[in-house]
Amino acid sequence: MSAEGQEIEAKFxxxxxxxxxxxxxxxxxxxxxxxxxxTNIRFDLPGARLRAEGRVLxxxxxxxxxxxxxxxxxxxxxxxxREEIExxxxxxxxxxxxxxxxxxxxxxxxxxxRTTYALRDxxxxxxxxxxxxxxxxxxxxxxxxxxxxxxxxxxxxxxxxTSYNALFDRVRKAMKVSIQDLxxxxxxxxxxxxxxxxxxxADV
Numbered sequence: 001m002s003a004e005g006q007e008i009e010a011k012f013x014x015x016x017x018x019x020x021x022x023x024x025x026x027x028x029x030x031x032x033x034x035x036x037x038x039t040n041i042r043f044d045l046p047g048a049r050l051r052a053e054g055r056v057l058x059x060x061x062x063x064x065x066x067x068x069x070x071x072x073x074x075x076x077x078x079x080x081x082r083e084e085i086e087x088x089x090x091x092x093x094x095x096x097x098x099x100x101x102x103x104x105x106x107x108x109x110x111x112x113x114r115t116t117y118a119l120r121d122x123x124x125x126x127x128x129x130x131x132x133x134x135x136x137x138x139x140x141x142x143x144x145x146x147x148x149x150x151x152x153x154x155x156x157x158x159x160x161x162t163s164y165n166a167l168f169d170r171v172r173k174a175m176k177v178s179i180q181d182l183x184x185x186x187x188x189x190x191x192x193x194x195x196x197x198x199x200x201x202a203d204v
Contacts, residue, residue, distance in 0.1 A: 007070065007084040009138040010145050011160045012202035013194065017126055017133045020152065020203060024117050027151045029124060033116040038062045040111070041096065042165060043104040051107060056163075059099065062114070065092045078159035079142045108165055110182035122148040129164060130187035131171050132197060154202040171196050 014020055043057045044050045050057055054072030059065070071083035089095045113128040122139035135154070139145045149156055160167075168182045174196040179186045194201065 005083060005085065006081060007138070008079060008081045008140065008142070008145070009136050010079045010149065012135045012137075012149075012154055012158060013160060013197065013199040014126075014133045014135050014203050015201045016203055017128070017135075020126065020135060023152050024119065024124065027119060029117040029119040031115075032118050032123065033063070033114070035113050035115045036062045038112050038114055039109070041109050042107045043099050044107040045104060048107065057099075057104065059092065059095055061092045065089050065095060067095065075161050077142055077146070078156060078161060079145055080161060108168065108180075108182060110164065110168065111184055112164070119148050119151065120144065124148065124152075127164075130182055130184045131167070131190075131192040132194075134160075134164075135202070149202075155200075155204075156202075158200040158202040160199055167197055167199070170198050174198070 038060055039062075040058055040060045043059065056068070056070040058068045058070075060068060066086055066088050068084065068086040070085075073080045073082035075081075111130065115126040117124040117126075121144045122137050125136040125138070127134040127136060135152075137145045137148050139148065146156065149159075165182070171177075171192055172179060175190070175192070177190065179190075
């Protein structure tokens with residue numbers, strides 16, 4: 001849905017995903033991908049140079065395995081835009097060893113469940129992470145994304161201008177925990193509140 005080679009999206013914290021699913025049905029959204037578990041490893045150079053520059057190198061497995069590179073992002077009216085290069089690879093473990101052989105190191109491992117819908121000229125992703133639920137809207141333009149957010153009755157001013165990994169850092173700092181991986185197993189006994197994430201819910 002994004003412009004070729006460009007990721008354009010807005011992210012929102014959601015308290016009630018079932019209510020959002022009902023709203024998606026009301027406005028005629030089409031289910032594109034049923035709920036699937038994503039496992040991700042974000043890689044970086046020694047000294048975390050990519051992260052310091054706002055860039056991302058990621059290996060992901062869901063229904064396939066993909067390499068993704070993202071440039072540093074810009075923020076326009078709460079919508080993040082960045083260059084994105086993504087392609088499918090055959091084997092997750094081989095791809096991991098390939099990066100490690102080049103000197104890249106694991107920065108963080110993270111998991112989420114994602115369900116994807118199409119609404120007008122946008123994709124709507126319902127994301128379940130170990131520390132809470134979110135919605136991402138991806139489209140070709142800021143106007144398209146804002147229109148879909150309005151249809152779903154989301155509060156636009158609550159859009160989150162940061163990554164899931166940055167939110168993970170907030171949680172670790174706020175809750176004073178030393179968890180290394182953003183996994184459901186690690187968070188099984190941890191209850192995360194909005195105050196720990198530093199966000200406001202968009203659906204209330």
